[in-house]
Amino acid sequence: IAVNYFITDYDGKQFSGNVPVDVVTAQEYDIDVGGLVDVEQVVTMWATQNFGKQKLSGLELEFDLIPYDGARLSGWVTSMQSEITEDFITNLTYGPDYLYGRSYDNAVSSEWYNLINLKGNEVPFTPELALTVRYEHTFNLGSLGSVVPSIDYHWQSEDYLSPFNLDKHVNDAGGDRKSTRLNSSHQIISYA
Secondary structure, eight states, X not given: OEEEEEEEEEESOEEEEEEEEEEEEEEEEETTTTEEEEEEEEEEEEEEEEOOEEEEEEEEEEEEEOOSTTEEEEEEEEEEEEEEOSOOEEEOOXXXXXXXXXXXXXXXXXXXXXEEEOTTOOOTTOOSEEEEEEEEEOEEOGGGOEEOOEEEEEEXXXXXXXXXXXXXXXXXXXXXXXXXXXXXXXXXXXXX
């Protein structure tokens, strides 16, 4: 059994994703009109950006036990806290109309209603609690070798998939109370 406490300070941690770079006029079929209509589409590029200073801390417990002959039980439990610790003003770049209830017309510019301060937001992919357990049993088949079936279980609490934490910014200028939280919660069971 091992217990680890960790603190990590990042300065300029990076995050990759689609960044709007231009708005172009295109045509698409409109079923109500029965023909092509002009629409504005945002052109994006995949880019890596620095997201200022961030702090992560947590406690991790790892275990690897042999409860009886042929059996093995291992895994870990982690409790983690994360935060962007300095002012970081940036544009909403990931579908501000659909995901955040904000105008997409000016996604490529720093319009006041697209700007948010990420300070205080949680860092992506840092669930507050996560657990993984693995059980395996070795069946010795003599000269034929051995067979080791296993079962794995993983669970984690919700975490953000981007640094924007939009549910915390629905009341910012330009926000919309209908915005949805971008998060995930996982529970996985696998067999081998």
